Amino acid sequence: MDSILGAILAGGKSRRFGSDKALATIDGIKLIDHVVAALTPQVDALIVCGRSWRDLRSLPDRPDPGLGPLAGLNAALHYALVHGHDGVLSAPVDIFPLPLDLRARLAGGSPRTLLRQHAIGYWPTALAPLLDRYLASGERSIRGWITSSGAEAEDDSALDLHNINSVSDLKPHWTSVKTP
Template identity: 25%
Template sequence: MEHNKILGVVLAGGKSLRFGRDKSQAILGNKNLINHVLDKILIKFDEILIVANHKIKFNKNDKIDLISDYYKDLGPLGGIYSAMKWIKDNNKPYEWIISFPTDTPFFEAKILDEFLNKTNEKEKKLFFIKSNNKRHNIFGLWSLDLFKSLEKDLLENNERKVETWANKIGVETININFEGQDPFFNINTTDDLEKAKKYI
């Protein structure tokens, strides 16, 4: 799939309840978690959109825009909807968005390339990464063709769970094999952050 069809989207609107504070701003090594993610994807896409509902610090770049959710408290699906609506409201040329969490700092760009190379845009409208038999619902490739359906399910049917909605729509999982350190290790708690520091 051509990268210029895709908008990179970082979902940073979560409340980080288990972490106790905004984990996108937690420091790992010499930078905060969101910059770990941005540094990996910035060279891959023409533009990056961050969806956050509060002020956050990140390394500014002309390719990066920051917006808040159009509708609050809708969870990650609300962030996906907001990114799609931003594309439409601003007449952007993108046909797909690819979503990333802020709490998974160890994935590598080569994983992203493998994922995109294995997707077939003519077969499905939604793809998730799966690694070692675990599906990662925030690492997703979403067609803009899903916008109307997502809008209805969010605003009229009160759908909130990514997994439930994806299964209903029909999602294809792309398996990524790895050995050794888990590139999808995500930081949900302060204990997880301490473990991640040992990886660094």
């Protein structure tokens, strides 16, 4: 069985949200902790990219902060390559709720993402040099990266996934919500 590194992409500035959305709570649990709880049983090791969080290993975005989620993924791919993992299962901090079967849905030999929530994906570590070149060219688009990497998309239309970009994205869906 392949060794998979879980990577929480959490380096954003939450400009549209107005405060640190990773710390917003749903049912008394911070968004970042929802991601930790969902990914932990699905991966062999877990890291957080772009910020520090509790006792998790933290990686700075690569090559620099402020380059979007691909910089976090790039850091994770290089870490996974050096530490003997076969691939990275990535999830951003602002998707709720995360499916508990992402590894089964996505992991395998080739890169795969969810169709609508494409920052959730599986990335073989062999893609690390390609992502370095992609970012060095000035590209930042996840969709462009998906095309460049040859990733296939898994239909996620039946999943009840919500992208949390603003406080109003929280309120219609959950009754116990708190922003930092």
